Amino acid sequence: MDQEERTRRAAQARSKAEELAGKGVTGVAVTWVDTSGITRVKAVPLARLPHAAAWGIGASPVFDAFLLDDSIVQGRFAGGPVGDLRLHPDLDRLAPLTALPGWAWAPADRFDQGGRPHPLDARHLLRREVRRLAADGFTVRAAFEVEWAASVGEGDDFTPACAGPAYGMTRLTERADYLRDIMEAVTAAGVTVVQIHPEYAAGQYEISVDVDTPVGAADTAVLVRETIRAVSLNHGLRSSFSPKVLAGGVGNGGHVHVSLWRDDVNLMSGGQGPYGLTSEGEAFTAGVLSHLPALLAVGAPSVASYLRLVPSHWAGAFACWGLENREAALRFVTGAAGERHHAANLEVKCFDQAANPYLALAALLATAHDGLTTGATLPPPVDADPATLDGPAPLPSSLEEALPPFTADPVLARAFGEAVIDTIATVRRGEIALFAGATPEEIAARIRWRH
Template sequence: MAQVETKNRATSSEESRKRVCARIEEERVEFVLLWFSDIEGHLKSFAVTPSEIEDALDDGMGFDGSSITGFNAIEESDMIAIPDPETFQLMPWKEGETKVARMICDIVTPDGKPYEGDPRYVLRRALERMSSLGFDTFNVGPELEYFLFRDDKGTETLDEGGYFAMTTLDAASGLRQETVRALETMGIPIEYVHHEVGPSQHEIDMRYADALSMADHTVTYRLIVKEIAKKAGFHATFMPKPLFGENGSGMHTHQSLFKDDRNAFFDGDDKWHLSDAGKAFIAGQLRHAREISAVFAQWVNSYKRLVPGYEAP
C-alpha cells in the first residue's frame, strides 16, 4: 500500500466516523474489508486491521491505480480509497470464524479531488444533475438472475426446474434461503425469491432503494450469492447466456423519480397515467439505447442473450 500524507480528506461527518470506530471495538471486528469497483464493475477489496481504521476514515488508504482496470496510467498511479462510514456492515459469519466487516470506498486523487473514473462518483454526479432538475430521489429496483452449476469447470445444472418450480424440482431452495439470510444480515431487504425459467436458474429480488444505496447493495449481492454457493460446493454465475437453447440471465431494472415524496412519473389525468416527465424519461432511454447498451451489455456473451424467443430484450 502507498503511504498517504495526512490531509483530512474525509467527506463524512466526524460523528459517523466515531460511530463506526466504536462499533468495530464493540463487535470485536478483526478485519475491515474496504471495497470499490473498477470501471467494468468488478469489485476490488483490501483489508485493514482495526488499528488503521481511524486514519483510513480521516485520510484514506493509498493504492496503485495503474493496476486497476480503467484507472490511471503508471505515471500518475497514486490513488486514495476513502471508506464511507454509512456503508459499514458486518460480513455474515458463524461462531468460531474470524469476524470481518466491510465499508465501500470513494476514490480520490492525492490532493483530495474525486476521481472521475470512480463509478461511485459517476453516479453521484448523475444524482447531482437530477437534483438540479428539481427531483429529490431516483429509486432503482433491479432483478438479478443467475445460474447455479455443479462446479466452475462446466455447466452441469443442479435441477431441471422451471419458473416458480416447487421444492421437488428445485434443488437449491435451501441455498437461496441461506443467501437471503446473509443478505438481510448485511442490511439488504429482500422482497421475494424463486426459481427462474431456466434449469438451475434463480432470482432473489431486493426491495427498491435510492440509486446509490442500490448500487452498493448490488455489488454486495453478487459477492454474497457467489460466496454462499462456493461454501456449498457449487458455482454461481451472472453470465448473460451460459446455456445454449435456454433463457439467459438478465438484470431487469425498475426505475422511478420522486419529487416532494410523490412519483414524478404519475399523472392521474393522463390517458396512460404518465406525466410529461415520465414520457420524457422513456423517450430519453429509447433515444440513447445504443449508448446505454455499452454499459448494460458490455460483453460479447451479452449479445448471445439478446436474440428472439428467449424473453430478451
C-alpha cells in the same frame, strides 16, 4: 477533502469499529467496480478503519483499464503504471458480511492524492447525475434485480445445482437451505428482500430487493452479489452472474428498475399520459428510450452480453417500450390497482450484470435527464413480441455495433467527460479483440466465472 472532513470520518470510523468489534468483525473489505464490471477489493484490519476512512487506502488507477481476464489495455487516460489513488470507505454503507464470519464490507469512493474525486470514479459520476436531477427538483428511486446460476462442484464446467422445472417449487425444495441462508445473510447486511424465486434457466435463481437512492441501489447490487457468492461457496456451490453461462441457455439479466419522483410524488403514475404517466414521467422514459443503442456499451458491456440479448428470449432486444411487455427493452410497470402511486416504475431489461452498476445508472440518469430537459415524448407502445412486427428497431447485436452510438452520443459525452468515454471505449475494444474469432461456446466458458 479538507482536514475537518478527515477528522470527522476518522471519528465516525472509530464508532463503527467499536460496534463491529462487538459482532466479531476483524477485517473490512473495501470494494469498487472497474470498467469491465468486475468488483475489485482492498481490505484492512478493523483497527485500521479510522485511518482508511480519513486518509484512504492506496490503489493504482490502472484498474480503470483492466479487462475481465485481468489483462490491461492502454488508453489516453488510463492503463499505465504511474499514479496512485486513495480508496475511502463509505461508512454509511458499512455492513457485516454474515456469510463471511469476521468480515465487514464498505463501497469505496476513489480520490486522488490531493483529496479530489478521481475523474473516472463511477460512484462519483452517479452522484453527479443525482445532483443534476435534484437541482431541477427531482429524485429517483432505483433497484437492481440479481439473477444468478448455481453450479455444483469446483470445476470450470457448469453443472446445474437443481434439476426441477423452470420457476418450479421443486427447485426451491431442492435448495431450500441455500435460499434461506441467502435471504438471511442479505437481510443481516441491512438490505430488504422483496422476493426470491427459481428462474427459467437450469440452476438459475433471482432475488429482488427494495428500492433505494441510485447510489444506494448500485451499492446494494454489489453487496447482494458478493453475499450470494459467499453463501454459495459455503454450500459447496459456485455462482455465476455472467450474461451467458451456457451458450445455448438463457442468460442472466441485470434488470434495472427506476422511477422519477418530486416532493414524494411518483411521476410514473397519476398523470394524463399513456398508462398514467405524467408529462415528466413520459419525458424521463423517452430520454432513456432515445439513447438505448448508446447505453448498451455501458449496460450490456461484454461480448457475452450479445449472446443473451437476442429476440424472443425476454431479454429486451428491441428499442421500444410497452406495458408489461417483457420483450421490449423498456417494460413499463404500473403495479397493482391501489398501489400504483407507489409502485409504478420503468424496468430496463436490456442491461446485464457485466455492467458496472454505478456507470449503468449514471448513464441512464443522464439520458433520462436529457429527456426531461427537452420535453421528450414517447412513441406508441408495443403490445406484442417486437420480433413479430415491422416497426420496432432491433438494438445492436454485438459489442462492435454498440460502440459507435456510444462514442458519438453527445448527452453521454457531456455527462461523463472525455476521459470516461475514452476509457470505456478502450476497454470495450480490448474485450472485442480478446474474443476475436471465439465461438459462443468458448465465449461463455471463458467469461462464466468472471462476474
